[in-house]
Amino acid sequence: EDKLTVERARKIQKFLSQPFTVAQVFTGSEGRLVKLEDTIRSFKDVLDGKYDHLPEGAFYMVGDIDDATAKAQRIAAEIAGN
Structure with missing residues (x-):
């Protein structure tokens, strides 16, 4: 359980590292605007285990969270392709 x-x-910590538009110059990732309600709902879902099947990365x-799910599918496809 621990x-x-x-x-x-760890997933929540990574999830809260959302790409901000002002940091795009430094991260190379396009900034995203996520509604507070969506972030809170997704946070709760991760905490409740709804996304335990997704890799931390x-x-x-x-x-x-839809971006995280899509990224998980890309990661799985890359692993399957190698």
Whole structure:
């Protein structure tokens, strides 16, 4: 249970590193605007385990949870292709 809690916390930490428009020059990632309500809902869903099946890396520098899901699919496709 502790391991699962840590995994979810790490996903949340990465998820909250959303790409900001002002940081685009430094990150190379296009900035995204995510509604506060969407961020809170997604945060709760990650905490509740709804996205336990997604790899941690899918949560880094994405806009909303749909972006994280799409990134997870790209990661899986890359792994399957190699």
